Amino acid sequence: MRLSIIGSGYVGTTIAACFAEVGHEVVNVDIDEDVVATLNSGESPIHEPGLDDLIEEHAGDRLRATTDYEAVLDTDATFLALSTPSTDDGHIDLSIMEAAAESLGATLAEKDDYHLVVTKSTVVPTTTEEVIAPVLEEASGKTVGEEFDVGMNPEFLREGSAVEDFLDPDKVVLGSHTDRAAETLRAVFDPLVEQASDAAVVETGIREAEMIKYANNAFLAAKISLVNDLANICKEYGVDSSEVLDAIGLDSRIGSEFLGAGVGWGGSCFPKDVAAIIAAARDVGYEPAMLEAAVAVNDRQPVRMLDILRDHVDPSGARVAVLGLAFKPGTDDVRNSRAIPLIDALLDAGADVVGYDPVATENFRERFPDIDYADSAAAALDGADAALVVTDWDEFAALYDEFDAMNDPIVVDGRSIVTRRDDIVYESLV
Numbered sequence: 001m002r003l004s005i006i007g008s009g010y011v012g013t014t015i016a017a018c019f020a021e022v023g024h025e026v027v028n029v030d031i032d033e034d035v036v037a038t039l040n041s042g043e044s045p046i047h048e049p050g051l052d053d054l055i056e057e058h059a060g061d062r063l064r065a066t067t068d069y070e071a072v073l074d075t076d077a078t079f080l081a082l083s084t085p086s087t088d089d090g091h092i093d094l095s096i097m098e099a100a101a102e103s104l105g106a107t108l109a110e111k112d113d114y115h116l117v118v119t120k121s122t123v124v125p126t127t128t129e130e131v132i133a134p135v136l137e138e139a140s141g142k143t144v145g146e147e148f149d150v151g152m153n154p155e156f157l158r159e160g161s162a163v164e165d166f167l168d169p170d171k172v173v174l175g176s177h178t179d180r181a182a183e184t185l186r187a188v189f190d191p192l193v194e195q196a197s198d199a200a201v202v203e204t205g206i207r208e209a210e211m212i213k214y215a216n217n218a219f220l221a222a223k224i225s226l227v228n229d230l231a232n233i234c235k236e237y238g239v240d241s242s243e244v245l246d247a248i249g250l251d252s253r254i255g256s257e258f259l260g261a262g263v264g265w266g267g268s269c270f271p272k273d274v275a276a277i278i279a280a281a282r283d284v285g286y287e288p289a290m291l292e293a294a295v296a297v298n299d300r301q302p303v304r305m306l307d308i309l310r311d312h313v314d315p316s317g318a319r320v321a322v323l324g325l326a327f328k329p330g331t332d333d334v335r336n337s338r339a340i341p342l343i344d345a346l347l348d349a350g351a352d353v354v355g356y357d358p359v360a361t362e363n364f365r366e367r368f369p370d371i372d373y374a375d376s377a378a379a380a381l382d383g384a385d386a387a388l389v390v391t392d393w394d395e396f397a398a399l400y401d402e403f404d405a406m407n408d409p410i411v412v413d414g415r416s417i418v419t420r421r422d423d424i425v426y427e428s429l430v
């Protein structure tokens, strides 16, 4: 099939390269000329394992990029993979989606045959039908359900394993309202599902597909917060939370994944998506108490870390090494990293902060230009009064002798990965 993908960020680039890999002809449309040039030169505009190889193989053949929306006219279906950030009050900000839908609609005005427009971005229920479709109709002069259809196909890939997650998913969710849209979506995904090891295909309505994405992310975020609540209780009672969590994970109804207790969840999606579904729920008069609690627990974990530090050292004037600035290991993405609230609190308390991350320092420096940065964990620990571990990078698990260079070592481990030493004051956060 011939597919167009609007937006070439984490999701748009990954799905374009993967659709090309399973045999489709794909064109990426992005307003960013650098992104387009990078893709056309056979390189990936984002860092994701395996993506460079796919782009190198298919660019100039089944995969190309352009800034010109006219490219959509030679395709059968378009996926909208634009950012859906938060407004200041947590609501979803649809302005980028609306601008792209308007450009797409104006282009579709010139198309003679049927077209399917699929929302790939994470959007709150009713957005595709009540926001995107009307913009497309207005700009194209066409009617949804007649000359074109809309559909919804949420994305569940994770940064750091995006290609693998997309090509071998647990599930593919196809939301549509007409037989024609359902058939087109099936035809897009059939080659992928055939080669995936065990992908379930869920055919559903459009607003159900939109909600499945929020339910998925909200459930995972709430699972981590529940785990953190339980692990905090464990700590107060002197119970080893890792033994407790390993044991409950053996119950197949609970499952062993996403039981990692610690300083909490961050990133470009969980915080904004949980905030957006809370705001959307309130808009229709429902108070989502569980989700509000999940956020409250998550907000409290960095504060607990500082409280534990205070039990051992007064942060005012102390040199504190923060190990890990990325929101999770394997990425240089610092959006909503737990290091941000932690360092804000440390600076408020008068600490002298030195940060270290294997790959995320430059991105973090844009947010905190005035703290010190070290070139290695050892350099960050040298002369520090305390160390706080925020991201579970493997290299932090391997630290041992490096703690000798600290002044009276105090380690507060927000990810429970550091090897304990009897001669060091070691506190796990949970």
Ligand SMILES: NC(=O)C1=CN([C@@H]2O[C@H](COP(=O)(O)OP(=O)(O)OC[C@H]3O[C@@H](n4cnc5c(N)ncnc54)[C@H](O)[C@@H]3O)[C@@H](O)[C@H]2O)C=CC1
Pocket (backbone or CB within 6 Å): 006, 007, 008, 009, 010, 011, 012, 029, 030, 031, 032, 035, 081, 082, 083, 084, 096, 099, 100, 103, 120, 121, 122, 123, 155, 156, 157, 158, 159, 268, 269
């Ligand atoms: N990043 C992730 O791991 C995942 C993200 N999602 C969702 O997918 C959506 C996209 O997220 P990302 O790919 O991370 O966003 P992103 O910010 O990485 O990429 C968006 C791209 O859209 C382009 N763009 C902006 N306005 C445009 C326009 N009018 N026309 C054409 N291109 C335009 C930008 O230049 C940028 O390259 C969001 O709704 C997000 O919540 C879903 C699953 C995973």
Ligand SMILES: O=C(O)[C@H]1O[C@H](OP(=O)(O)OP(=O)(O)OC[C@H]2O[C@@H](n3ccc(=O)[nH]c3=O)[C@H](O)[C@@H]2O)[C@H](O)[C@@H](O)[C@@H]1O
Pocket (backbone or CB within 6 Å): 122, 155, 156, 157, 158, 159, 160, 217, 220, 224, 257, 258, 259, 260, 261, 262, 263, 264, 265, 266, 267, 268, 269, 270, 327, 328, 329
């Ligand atoms: O909607 C999205 O964009 C994506 O959001 C998450 O993916 P991602 O944010 O890339 O990363 P995760 O691996 O889920 O980690 C999110 C946060 O939770 C934290 N986490 C994760 C697992 C765990 O056990 N404990 C824990 O604290 C991580 O440190 C990180 O800060 C989801 O896992 C994806 O399915 C989803 O598509």
